Amino acid sequence: MLYFSKLKIISIVIFCSLLIFFSFSNFTNNEDFFFKKKVNLGLDLQGGSYLLLEVDKGPVINQTLQTKLSQVRNYFKKKEIKTFDYKLGKEKIFFKSDKKNQEKILDLFENDMELNPYFQVYKSNQYNVEIINGIFELTLTKYGVIEIEQSLLDQAIEIVRKRVDEVGTNEPSITKSGSNRISVELPGLDNPDRIKSLLGKTANLTFRFVTQSNDVSFGSEKLKDLDTGEELIVSKRIIVSGDNLIDAKPQMDSVNNETVVSFTLDRLGARKFGRATKNGIGKQLAIVLDNQIISAPVIRDVIAGGSGQISGGFTFQSATDLALLLRSGALPAPLEIIEERTVGPDLGEDSIKAGILSLIIGFVLVILYMIYKYKLFGLISNFALIINLFMLLGFLTIFEATLTLPGIAGIILTVGMAVDANVLIFERINEELKKEKNKVIAFDNGYTLSRTAILDANITTIIAALILFMFGSGPVKGFSVTLSIGIITTLFSVYYIARLLTSLYVIKNKNNEVKIR
Amino acid sequence: MNEKYFFNKFYNLSNIISSILFLISIIFLVFKGLNYGVDFKGGTLIELRTDNVNYQTEDIRKAFSKLNLNDLSVKKFGKDNDYVIKFERSDLNKPDFIKNLKINLDKHLQDYNFRRVENVGPKVSAELLQDGITAIAIALAAMLIYIWFRFEWQFSIGAIIAIFHDVIITLGIFSALSLEINLSIVAAVLTIVGYSMNDTVVIFDRVRENLKKYADIKIFDLTNISINETLSRTLITSVTTLLALLSIFFFGGEILKGFSLAMILGVILGTYSSIFIANPVLVYYKVSQKTLVKEED
Numbered sequence: 001m002l003y004f005s006k007l008k009i010i011s012i013v014i015f016c017s018l019l020i021f022f023s024f025s026n027f028t029n030n031e032d033f034f035f036k037k038k039v040n041l042g043l044d045l046q047g048g049s050y051l052l053l054e055v056d057k058g059p060v061i062n063q064t065l066q067t068k069l070s071q072v073r074n075y076f077k078k079k080e081i082k083t084f085d086y087k088l089g090k091e092k093i094f095f096k097s098d099k100k101n102q103e104k105i106l107d108l109f110e111n112d113m114e115l116n117p118y119f120q121v122y123k124s125n126q127y128n129v130e131i132i133n134g135i136f137e138l139t140l141t142k143y144g145v146i147e148i149e150q151s152l153l154d155q156a157i158e159i160v161r162k163r164v165d166e167v168g169t170n171e172p173s174i175t176k177s178g179s180n181r182i183s184v185e186l187p188g189l190d191n192p193d194r195i196k197s198l199l200g201k202t203a204n205l206t207f208r209f210v211t212q213s214n215d216v217s218f219g220s221e222k223l224k225d226l227d228t229g230e231e232l233i234v235s236k237r238i239i240v241s242g243d244n245l246i247d248a249k250p251q252m253d254s255v256n257n258e259t260v261v262s263f264t265l266d267r268l269g270a271r272k273f274g275r276a277t278k279n280g281i282g283k284q285l286a287i288v289l290d291n292q293i294i295s296a297p298v299i300r301d302v303i304a305g306g307s308g309q310i311s312g313g314f315t316f317q318s319a320t321d322l323a324l325l326l327r328s329g330a331l332p333a334p335l336e337i338i339e340e341r342t343v344g345p346d347l348g349e350d351s352i353k354a355g356i357l358s359l360i361i362g363f364v365l366v367i368l369y370m371i372y373k374y375k376l377f378g379l380i381s382n383f384a385l386i387i388n389l390f391m392l393l394g395f396l397t398i399f400e401a402t403l404t405l406p407g408i409a410g411i412i413l414t415v416g417m418a419v420d421a422n423v424l425i426f427e428r429i430n431e432e433l434k435k436e437k438n439k440v441i442a443f444d445n446g447y448t449l450s451r452t453a454i455l456d457a458n459i460t461t462i463i464a465a466l467i468l469f470m471f472g473s474g475p476v477k478g479f480s481v482t483l484s485i486g487i488i489t490t491l492f493s494v495y496y497i498a499r500l501l502t503s504l505y506v507i508k509n510k511n512n513e514v515k516i517r
Numbered sequence: 518m519n520e521k522y523f524f525n526k527f528y529n530l531s532n533i534i535s536s537i538l539f540l541i542s543i544i545f546l547v548f549k550g551l552n553y554g555v556d557f558k559g560g561t562l563i564e565l566r567t568d569n570v571n572y573q574t575e576d577i578r579k580a581f582s583k584l585n586l587n588d589l590s591v592k593k594f595g596k597d598n599d600y601v602i603k604f605e606r607s608d609l610n611k612p613d614f615i616k617n618l619k620i621n622l623d624k625h626l627q628d629y630n631f632r633r634v635e636n637v638g639p640k641v642s643a644e645l646l647q648d649g650i651t652a653i654a655i656a657l658a659a660m661l662i663y664i665w666f667r668f669e670w671q672f673s674i675g676a677i678i679a680i681f682h683d684v685i686i687t688l689g690i691f692s693a694l695s696l697e698i699n700l701s702i703v704a705a706v707l708t709i710v711g712y713s714m715n716d717t718v719v720i721f722d723r724v725r726e727n728l729k730k731y732a733d734i735k736i737f738d739l740t741n742i743s744i745n746e747t748l749s750r751t752l753i754t755s756v757t758t759l760l761a762l763l764s765i766f767f768f769g770g771e772i773l774k775g776f777s778l779a780m781i782l783g784v785i786l787g788t789y790s791s792i793f794i795a796n797p798v799l800v801y802y803k804v805s806q807k808t809l810v811k812e813e814d
Contacts, residue, residue, distance in 0.1 A: 044772075052641065193616045200612035337612065338638035347564065347632040354770030362764030366757045373753060406701055409765055409773055413708070413780070416761030420754040424719065427750045453722040456667060457715040463659045464711030468704055471652035473645065476704045483708070 002444050002503035012496045016387055019394030026397060039396045042404035043185060044475050045352050047345030049192040051184040052177065053199060053335040055156050057149055060333050061091060061140065064148060068127070069093050072138070075115060081105065083136075091145070093138040102131060149179050155332045157182050162328035163198050182335070190344045194321075202290050202334050203325035205242035207273070209235045210284035210296055223286070225293040227312045232296060234286045239276040244269025248326035250319035253309065259319040260309040263326065270306025278302045287312075289322075341474070355408035362412045363389075370419055374426055377516055380501045381422040388418055388486075388493035395485050404478030414486030420457065421494040424450045430516040439514050443506045447499065454494075458487050522748070524792055525741040528800065531793035535682055542689020549692050554699035555603060555635055557649070559642035563602045564594060564633035567626070574600065580625035584618065595771035599632075606636065649703040653684070656710050664714070668721060669808055675798030676717045679790040683713045687782045701776040709783030712758070716751060716791035723747050724799065728806050736804050740796040755788045 004012075025035050043050055069086055072093070076083045081101050087094040097105055109115050109129045126144035130137045140148075153176055160182055164172045173185040184199075186192060211220050211233050220235050247264040265273055277285075277299050286296040287310050295312040314322065367385070370378035392411065396403065429446030436442035465487070468480035506514060555562045565577070577600050578591040586604035594601040606614070615634060622629075637645070657680065665673040684706055691698060723743040731739065744751075759781065766777040802808075 054640070193613065196612035336638075337636075339641045340634065340636040342631075342634040344630070344632045351770055351772065354768060354773075358764045358768035358770075358773075361768055362761040365760040365764060369753075369757060369760060405770075405772055406704060406776065409769065409776060412761045412765050412769075413758070416758035417712075417754070419757050420715075420750075423750050423753045423757075427747070427753075431746065449726075453719045456718040456722060460660060460663060460714040460718060461708075461711035463663060464656050464707045464714075467652050467656045467659065468707045471648045471655075472700070472704060473648070474700065476700045479701075479704050 002440060002447070002499070002506065004500055004503060009500065012500065016391065016497065019391040019398075020387070021394070022397045023390045023393035026393065037397050037400050039393070040400060040402040041348075041352075042402045042407065042475055042478055043187060043341070043348075044343050044405050045348045045355075045403065046187055047190055047343050047348035048185065048187040049189045049195070049342040050340065050474070051186075051192065051196065051199070051337055052339035053156075053160070053182045053184065054338045055149075055152055055180045055182070055332075056334045056336060057145075057152055057180060058333075060152055061145070061148060062088075065091070065093055065140070068138070072115070076105075079108075085135075091140045095136050095138075096134065097136065099134070102136075105129075105136065106131070146179065152332050153180060153182070156335065159329055159331050160184065160199060160335070163324065164195060166324045166328060167195055167198065169195070181338075188345065190342060192340065192342055196337060196340070198321060198325065199335055200337065201325055202331045203242065203328070204290055204330040205245070205326055206288045207239045207241075207276075208237065208286050208288055209239070209276075209280060210286050211235050223288060223291060223293050225286075225296055227293070227295045232284075232286060232293060234288065234293070239285075240265060240269045240273050242326060242330050244272070245326055245329075248323040250314075250316060250323050251309070253311065256311070258311060259314045259316050260311045261314065261319050261323045261326070262309045263307065265306040267306070270304070273306060273308075274302060274304040277304075294322075351405045355405055359408060359412050359415070363415050366415055366419060374517060375515075376505070377422075377426055377502070380498050380505070381419055381426075383501065384422065384493040384498035385415065385418055387497050388489050389415070391489040391493065392482065392486050395489065396482070401481055401485075402478055403482070404475035406475050407478030407482045410479040410482035410486060414483065414490060417461070418486065418490040418493070421454045421490060422498055424454055424457075425494070425498075426516050433514070433516065439506055439510050443502065454491075458491060462487050521745055523741060524744050525737055525796075525800075528793065528797040531789075532797055535686075535790070535794060538686050538689070539682060542686050542692070545689050545692040546685070551688065551692050551698045552695045553646070554697040555637045555642070556699045557642050557646040559637050559639040560588070560603060560605045561637075562633070562635040563631055565600045565602060565629055566596075566632050567598050567600075568628040570598060572598070572626075577602070577626070580622060583625055584621050595774075599771070606638075645700065649700070652703060653706055653710070656707050657681075660710060660714050664718065664721075667718075668725065669804070671799055671802040671804050671808060672721050672725075674802075675795040676714060676721070678798055679717050679787075679795040680710055680713050682790045682794050683709055683783055683786040686786055687779055690782055691779065696778070697775055699775065701773070702779050705776045705779035705783065708780060709787060712784060713787035713790060716754075716787050717795045719750065720744060720747050720791055720795065721799075724796075724804075725809065728804070728809055732806050737800050740799055744792050744796065751788060751791070755784060758784050 022035065022037070026038050065088055069088060072095070073083065073086055076097075081097065081104065083095050083097045083105075085094070085096040106129060109127075126141060126147065128139045128141050130139070157174060157176060161174050164174060164184065164186070169186050170188045172187075175183050177183040184195075186195065189195070211217075213220075213233065216222050216233055219237065220233050222231050223234050224231050244265050245263055246266050248261055251260055251262045252258075253260045280299050281301070282299065284296045284298050287294045294310060297311070310322075367382045370381050372378070374381065389411070392414065395401075425446055428450040429443055432442040432445045432449070433439070436445065462484055465480045465484040469477060469484065472480055567577075574591055574593055578589070581589055581591060581602055581604070588603075588605040590603045592601050593599070611617075614636075615631075619631075657677065660680065661673055661677050664676050687706065687709060688698075690696075691702070720743055723746055724740055727734075727739050727743050734742070762777050762781045762784065765773050766781060769777060
């Protein structure tokens with residue numbers, strides 16, 4: 001185990017130098033340098049906000065079933081097959097038919113593209129059809145739910161991105177998490193209140209008429225007017241919705257001297273809006289956002305150009321936010337903030353300082369202890385340890401890994417445990433030297449005989465770290481990353497750097513007295 | 518053969534002590550339970566710093582108790598003017614919650630700022646707890662399987678009992694002292710599992726080697742020889758690991774205190790158990806050269 005070929009020595013030196021070189025990229029600010037990768041600092045170190053949002057799929061699934069229900073009903077009406085007693089359950093549609101038609105209906109569900117559009121494409125059903133006690137049960141399949149969830153999540157993440165981008169935070173990271181969650185990381189943001197209130201709104205904008213009657217009927221609903229505080233009865237029929245909006249911005253209205261939001265509609269929206277205002281002069285037009293009336297002005301004139309203003313006692317900030325929400329579009333479903341972690345920048349700075357201080361102190365203590373115990377071989381082991389740390393940093397840099405506070409703890413722990421392999425080897429050599437006169441053979445045996453224990457010991461730690469990586473979340477994941485990379489660089493530094501130096505020393509001093517301790 | 522110390526004479530005594538500690542820990546875990554932080558219980562944590570040195574913990578508590586918060590706890594956190602406030606959230610989905618809280622708090626408290634705010638909803642905390650428990654369970658199972666492949670089943674049982682001993686007593690101490698269990702403690706427990714295993718494996722590796730070498734020595738003495746031969750390594754590695762951990766404990770800041778404390782306890786227990794718990798199991802099963810031969814057939 002002590003022989004190294006020239007080629008091997010050169011490769012080791014090159015490999016280590018490369019990694020050390022990469023690690024130095026973190027300490028320079030040279031922008032022109034060709035290697036620009038750096039270790040990312042986690043939110044707990046640089047400060048920032050982490051939000052986990054959950055998409056509420058309930059309303060959309062309900063909506064989908066409702067649409068499916070009327071589609072199915074119309075389909076059978078067209079085919080002149082009598083079906084009746086339609087009902088909506090949880091992820092289910094119930095209906096009945098005459099007994100003689102049951103077979104035929106099942107067959108149509110199986111084979112007609114119109115009823116079952118998924119099957120031809122995906123060889124899987126969006127709905128399962130069963131007859132239980134003579135009642136048809138149309139159930140959304142798992143696949144159908146996933147399909148809805150995915151498109152919902154895709155749409156929602158798009159809107160979230162637009163809204164976050166508009167606020168203009170520094171390098172936000174917005175990613176899917178699981179089947180119905182979105183994780184938002186906002187580095188450097190120490191007060192997420194504004195983003196939270198922007199993401200907390202669906203921003204579903206509709207223009208609808210206020211009805212003349214005083215009672216809520218089938219086609220209308222009672223909504224609260226935020227401007228005046230009174231409740232108005234508003235028609236459910238939508239004239240124009242936020243989908244037809246192409247621009248919105250806050251503006252000072254010089255006539256009334258108040259802040260308003262001016263908007264521009266697309267061609268279709270403008271035409272609809274023009275027609276409705278023409279027919280509705282004198283009526284009250286309710287501007288409804290997320291089931292609350294912002295304002296309900298009386299139409300005095302035809303609005304034909306497709307642009308208009310929304311007033312509602314805005315401050316400049318609230319007008320800016322509303323315009324932003326309208327520009328980014330409505331969320332397909334409400335989002336719930338289920339987790340939030342915010343770290344202020346000064347705490348992050350303190351954590352970095354504390355982390356580095358404890359790393360240096362831990363490192364110095366271990367180094368002194370090793371020199372005290374093993375003298376010259378302690379120096380060799382310490383040299384390997386230093387190279388080890390730079391290699392660890394080099395790997396983290398290449399992978400652009402995220403360094404967190406627990407991650408720094410992982411590095412410090414690596415320092416403490418990295419010497420273990422060398423200790424195992426040195427102790428074994430010490431034993432072998434007592435038995436064996438030939439020093440080269442004693443050293444060789446020391447390396448060979450300690451190998452299984454070292455491998456076993458490190459594999460068990462790596463198993464623990466990998467499991468933590470799979471199940472851990474947030475900063476703790478950073479701990480498992482540094483710990484597992486640390487184990488690999490440790491093994492390399494022990495077997496290639498420390499062993500190389502040890503062998504050079506022993507071969508040179510094979511006739512002199514060599515003492516481990 | 519160097520047998521400087523007779524560890525095997527203390528097998529019985531140490532097993533009695535460990536059993537008692539283990540039982541006490543179980544009693545604490547069952548009847549007192551663990552003090553879960555917001556990660557696992559859900560709720561809100563605020564780290565607050567005030568520039569007003571005259572404020573006492575009582576003043577901070579009074580200010581917050583006027584805000585109608587459930588299950589409020591206020592504690593000093595490291596430095597004199599840092600505090601950690603925890604409470605239960607009932608209306609989680611209000612985006613303006615923290616904003617309104619600050620507005621109300623301003624009436625009772627001046628010169629303060631929030632350095633850290635953590636809000637964990639009940640769904641997420643339940644999942645995090647579930648994940649934590651699953652991770653530890655899988656880690657234990659993986660260790661059991663790994664060592665079963667590498668050694669014989671008697672060794673496997675010895676190692677697992679040692680790990681259980683370390684994890685349960687560490688958690689027992691956390692329960693007894695009401696220390697907070699959060700995500701980083703789960704990381705610490707997993708690392709303890711790895712470390713304890715590591716220590717045990719090194720001694721077991723030597724036991725196996727010696728079993729092949731000395732056919733006529735009984736396992737009772739053989740374990741003692743193996744422990745002695747690996748003793749200096751066991752101690753040196755424990756010392757260097759503890760040096761690193763003590764450095765985190767004293768200088769790494771408040772956030773890592775719980776983590777490093779759990780690890781320090783785990784390393785001490787792990788070193789002890791790899792000698793005094795894992796080895797007696799081999800004696801109990803009367804492991805001999807035949808045990809190895811049988812497996813190789």
